Ligand SMILES: Nc1ncnc2c1ncn2[C@@H]1O[C@H](COP(=O)(O)OP(=O)(O)O)[C@@H](O)[C@H]1O
């Protein structure tokens with residue numbers, strides 16, 4: 356009897372938390388008059404953002420041209436990942452707007468907006484399930500076996516996947532095997548290949564990757580960013596040198612932008628960061 360009461364108590368606690376989540380309001384569009392998104396220049400205009408009392412951006416203005424690579428650099432905690440959250444519209448800016456091909460984010464349906472972006476995050480969480488399910492997660496259309504294999508070859512993960520006895524049916528997560536950080540990121544890159552969106556947001560892994568893994572990822576990304584507008588949070592100089600535009604973020608906003616050669620001459624913070632070679636998260 357006493358044991359039974361204990362489990363009822365703990366179930367009661369968890370149930371409350373589950374119901375709190377179920378009671379969360381759905382994300383809604385802010386506006387009833389919605390336009391179709393179209394591909395073009397992405398522009399952040401007078402963007403301000405804070406988490407509660409904590410100010411992150413005062414007034415960000417930035418233009419990202421189609422089919423270019425923009426690298427974001429800056430010390431840990433300045434808001435690089437937050438900028439991605441704003442682009443994905445996980446949060447709304449407190450002021451300003453994001454323009455896509457001249458149309459305000461406020462006038463574009465949230466789902467359609469997000470279908471323009473792929474996001475390869477820093478830690479690339481893996482879900483419990485097969486490798487195949489992880490690669491196709493969140494993709495709305497039917498995906499053929501050949502497509503999955505092609506994407507995996509381009510993402511440099513086909514080889515390690517087929518080295519498992521169950522191949523693409525290998526179970527990952529709680530009851531299955533664990534992948535290394537580099538392997539997880541390549542699974543995530545394979546998913547981005549399948550999504551094939553015009554914009555790619557890439558938060559480079561900071562976890563120490565061995566050189567081999569780093570090269571594998573670098574080649575996979577070279578394949579992926581071809582003909583895409585890429586924004587990358589860069590921690591390695593190698594990623595930045597060929598970027599069309601580098602944006603240096605500092606407390607509260609943008610401290611400078613330009614190419615590597617321009618910034619190395621003119622921007623103190625950039626000089627400092629690039630002297631550290633492997634830049635901070
Ligand atoms: N959901 C959140 N709620 C409150 N503060 C947050 C949240 N996410 C990030 N922060 C804080 O905002 C700042 C910027 O975070 P982040 O964008 O992750 O920085 P970066 O990616 O440049 O290291 C940090 O100080 C961080 O602690």
Ligand SMILES: [Mg+2]
Pocket residue numbers: 435436636
């Ligand atoms: Mg970050």
